Amino acid sequence: MLLLIIKKTLTLMALIEPFAVVPLFLATVKDLSYSQKQKFAKSLGVTVAVALLVSGLFGIHLLHLLGVTLDGMRVGGGTITLILAIAMVVGHEKDVKQIPSDESESIAGQGHSIVPLGIPLLVGPATMAYSMIHSEWNSFGDVSVIVLPGILCGIMTWLVFSTSQRVQPYLTASALAIIEKLAGFLLAGIAIDLIAGGLSGLFPFLKVAH
Numbered sequence: 001m002l003l004l005i006i007k008k009t010l011t012l013m014a015l016i017e018p019f020a021v022v023p024l025f026l027a028t029v030k031d032l033s034y035s036q037k038q039k040f041a042k043s044l045g046v047t048v049a050v051a052l053l054v055s056g057l058f059g060i061h062l063l064h065l066l067g068v069t070l071d072g073m074r075v076g077g078g079t080i081t082l083i084l085a086i087a088m089v090v091g092h093e094k095d096v097k098q099i100p101s102d103e104s105e106s107i108a109g110q111g112h113s114i115v116p117l118g119i120p121l122l123v124g125p126a127t128m129a130y131s132m133i134h135s136e137w138n139s140f141g142d143v144s145v146i147v148l149p150g151i152l153c154g155i156m157t158w159l160v161f162s163t164s165q166r167v168q169p170y171l172t173a174s175a176l177a178i179i180e181k182l183a184g185f186l187l188a189g190i191a192i193d194l195i196a197g198g199l200s201g202l203f204p205f206l207k208v209a210h
Helices: 002-016 018-028 034-066 070-090 093-097 103-108 114-122 125-133 140-162 164-170 173-202
Strands: none
Touching (some): 002 173, 018 034, 018 114, 018 140, 018 173, 034 114, 034 140, 070 173
């Protein structure tokens, strides 16, 4: 179970990728006091945690309500994740996440709000889809695999932004590119597994006997 929690946490962090949003965060809070910056960083962490917990705990019920099968969601969510992963590897993540080219002016103009930094830049469609795909639970152990990664991602997101001014000198363009590409490779493999699992569920004849 511990390995599953670690794997899910790392996958969600690769999808959230808070380091890539640090420049936008700093542009947004440049006129705030230190305490206000810390408060805003905490609110973004809480937003991430709440969004992941809600989609993780109640996503399966929403899918049933809409008549969407879990396997169908695996294919759809895996496809979205794969598109994002490819964009990250080739350096076009901003286009997929629809981040404005004039980042600092556009984002700062939105005010100190969880939109768009929290949602959809941090918790976007791919993150929500992945969380909903893994939202099936029947025991306390299943719930812990949903709850703990969500809380850990919220805490780590908060820590990234609360310490962003100190780590900013190390977040060079090349460093961010390396982080983005490594996360993209990780997500690509996970996305393929999701799509393959979903297709096998939808079309049992595709399963290969071992």
